Amino acid sequence: MLPADHHDGPWDAVFVPPGTKERLLGTALLVLRHGRALGTLSGPPHGLIVLSGPPGTGKTTLCQGLAQAAATAVARRGATTFVEIDPHAFPSEMLGESQRAVRRLFAETLPELAARRPHTVVLVDEVEALAVRRSTASFQTNPVDVHRATDAVLAGLDTLRAECPHLVLLATTNFPAAVDEAVLSRADLVLALELPGPDVLARIVRSSLAELATLWPALRPLAADTALHGKLAARCAGFDGRRARKAILAAVAQRPDLAEDPSRLSDVDLYAAVSA
Ligand SMILES: Nc1ncnc2c1ncn2[C@@H]1O[C@H](COP(=O)(O)OP(=O)(O)O)[C@@H](O)[C@H]1O
Ligand SMILES: [Mg+2]
Structure with missing residues (x-):
């Protein structure tokens, strides 16, 4: 209902x-x-x-x-x-x-x-x-x-x-x-519906990070860094929306220490995840 x-x-x-x-x-x-x-x-x-x-x-x-x-x-x-x-x-x-x-x-x-x-x-x-x-x-x-x-x-x-x-x-x-x-x-x-362009990819990156930041407030600076979102989006060129959201999630799954405590996530980890 x-x-x-x-x-x-x-x-x-x-x-x-x-x-x-x-x-x-x-x-x-x-x-x-x-x-x-x-x-x-x-x-x-x-x-x-x-x-x-x-x-x-x-x-x-x-x-x-x-x-x-x-x-x-x-x-x-x-x-x-x-x-x-x-x-x-x-x-x-x-x-x-x-x-x-x-x-x-x-x-x-x-x-x-x-x-x-x-x-x-x-x-x-x-x-x-x-x-x-x-x-x-x-x-x-x-x-x-x-x-x-x-x-x-x-x-x-x-x-x-x-x-x-x-x-x-x-x-x-x-x-x-x-x-x-x-x-x-x-x-x-x-x-x-079409594959997302750079602007939509940047919005997907931002919203995915914002959602993580509601769970781990230490990630708020990453979620607010629009320049970072644009650069990550550029590396996601050709991704569909699901893959882009998964790439951000995959960033915190790259190492056991990050999975244990996602608030340690850095921009370096994010770049590594979207380039994988
Ligand atoms: N244009 C988009 N903007 C934001 N998120 C998107 C977009 N396209 C896909 N996603 C995300 O990708 C995931 C998969 O979407 P889904 O509705 O299952 O796609 P489809 O049914 O077309 O295969 C969802 O989490 C959705 O939020
Ligand atoms: Mg579907």
Whole structure:
């Protein structure tokens, strides 16, 4: 159930170009608030938002943050159910099995969940596992079942829109080229996230150090040293956001004495970690 107190982190933790979060929140809120009324339009929204981009660019985190931000915005009108679906958990070996599972998900499970609270946000992480693009999936390398699962996703999206016009479905994909065109064309918003540039990398370095400094206040000078952040970011060029955050964490894992007492971390350790 959202909004939840401990859930505010993700939305603020991901740095994206200006306007991006406004568009995401706007698209989600329009459907949560007015999805039923908009169902009368000739071109009604599908309530589907797709985030694509390389691994580690903050897609999953941003979706979790969006769910909380949207839930907070509509909280006055009631709580929000947030459902996270792992497509990799669907059986794929047995012919027809995943098709049935996907159909049940969209036609039964999600509508039932959506009936419980005024608002519902569903995240299908790494949707390509379910909706493999039929034109590129070959019948030799992909079981027929995969194509059926894609068909089931398409049919499911349409069922879901008819039954729950105010439900927001978030989907992420590392391989937009692998996701069926018919699924993408149903999206109200397709957002492509990119690898972070130098400015975003510097912000990631700063926020990672700031978080460590809340645990070990001796690290505050490192967290406040913007010149250092810029130089570290330059050495992280080409990193995705996850790798940049991990590099800062790895700095305190380089030696047992640092792991024992991270407040001993120095700029030399940080340079060594991002150059490793
Ligand atoms: N643009 C960004 N700004 C800040 N942090 C980021 C960014 N991109 C990725 N991260 C961080 O990297 C980690 C992995 O992000 P995640 O949402 O799992 O990426 P994805 O789902 O795209 O693989 C998270 O801790 C996230 O905070
Ligand atoms: Mg992810």
